[in-house]
Amino acid sequence: MTETAALAGFNPFDPDTLQCPFAHYATMRAVDPVHEVAGFGIHLVTRHDLVLEVLRDPATYSNQFGQTSMPLPEQERQRMAEVVAEGYPRVPTMLTADPPDHTRYRRLVTKAFTPKVISSMEPVIRQITIRLLDAALAKGAIELVEELAVPLPVEVIAKVLNVPDERLADFKRWSDDSIAGIGTALDIDGRLQAERGVNEFQRFFADQLEQRRADPRDDVLTELLNARVGAADRVADDRPLDLPEMLSIIQQLLVAGNETTTKMLTEMVRLLAEHPDEWRRVQDDPTRIERVVEETLRLATPTQGMFRIVTRDTTLGGVHLPVGTRLVVIYASANRDESLYPEPDEFRPDRDNLKEHLAFGKGIHFCLGAALSRLEGRVALQELVRRVATIRLTDDNEYRYFPSFMLRGLTSLHVELTAREEANA
Ligand code: HEM
Secondary structure, three states, X not given: OOHHXXXXXXXXXXXXXXXXXXXXXXXXXXXXXXXXXXXXXXXXXXOHHHHHHHHOOOXXXXXXXXXOEOOOOHHHHHHHHHHHHOOOOOOOOXXXXXXXXXXXXXXXXXXXXXXXXXXXXXXXXHHHHHHHHHHHHHHOEEEHHHHHHOHHHHHHHHHHOOOOHHHHHHHHHHHHHHOOOEOOOOOHHHHHHHHHHHHHHHHHHHHHHHHHHHOOOOXXXXXXXXXXXXXXXXXXXOOOOOHHHHHHHHHHHHHHHHHHXXXXXXXXXXXXXXXXXXXXXXHHOHHHHHXXXXXXXXXXXXXXXXXXXXXXXXXXXXXXXXXXXXXXXXXXXXXXXXXOOOOOXXXXXXXXXXXXXXXXXXXXXXXXXXXXXXXXXXXHHHHHHHHEEEEEEXXXXXXXXXXXXXXXXXXXOEEXXXXXXXXXX
């Protein structure tokens, strides 16, 4: 069978494909880099240069793709609408908005979520990492996803948003509820339950914001409340953020940040355990830490792809795309483009063009949390290097990935860790 013929039957949701889509992406890059998936109404953009072309042209390629959750049948939609109506309106901000609305949201949010706020999180990230690692080392063997990679980003973003410790378990549940519908096969009762959790999340933060309106504090929520566009922002609509907009933004910080960072941390440990030479090198020379984080993001891209909608007839890579065409830019494939990365499936932190990867996107929607998750990756690896001598993947690992087309991450990772002698000295 020719490569083109093999692509004809490609199904992105096939269980085997979801476990490992990379060979299909390689074929697409070679023979059909803007591939129309028959029967699914989507085109996949797989080459690095073409993904960049889309990201740099938000006027032609819109982010107003709406929900990333699976559509519901009519009767269930009605039940869902009733539950949603009990909460504040869900408004599309940042990720699912286009300019000029997107510009206003992004300008206002970056006044609250500043580089200073992010760098001030370093001691907190370190403290949480050390606590989790010490517990892991005391046990000797852990399931890394649940015991390190999930709690770290959730607790960090909870600290950014000043969530009291006693609400941490609720906060974690709201984070899960917020992503319940994305690329999963949850039944209607599960989806409704999750949506009620989102309402609960909204009420909690609405209350927190109201408290700060009356009594401002030195925190991100107060800054969000007080953020105003200035002349330098060149935004015509100068309204401050209203409550539903702020709630949507806060929810996006959870949705976009937690799962992705969890997946990055898990893959980083797996890759280092599978490459003992690289683990030794980074132990001997911690200046390699950032390289390891970037190469992990390139090779194990957590956000595999993102939707775009074509706003006017256009041509991409020689393929005619009529207005309304639904695209998915496949970051995970762009990051393995052999024209940029020789032997793209290999883990090689020595590559000299690591920063050209697109794991955080590019252009106006470039990940708002990139600096925060890079910091989490760096601090986590610093503390691993400092405290851990050996990492061993245990024999009972199945290496199963969540069956999601958009987010790629292991369901579990069992590891044995031994402590470095001098770590606790
Ligand atoms: C390894 C971790 C992460 C990865 C791989 C990742 C990936 C991405 C990607 C690919 C985009 C661009 C989407 C597009 O092109 O439409 C994006 C956007 C975004 N990310 Fe992240 N992200 C990560 C962590 C975070 C964190 C920690 C936060 C928040 C604290 C965050 C918040 C956002 C937001 C709000 C957007 C939308 C920005 C906009 O549309 O202007 N992300 N992320």
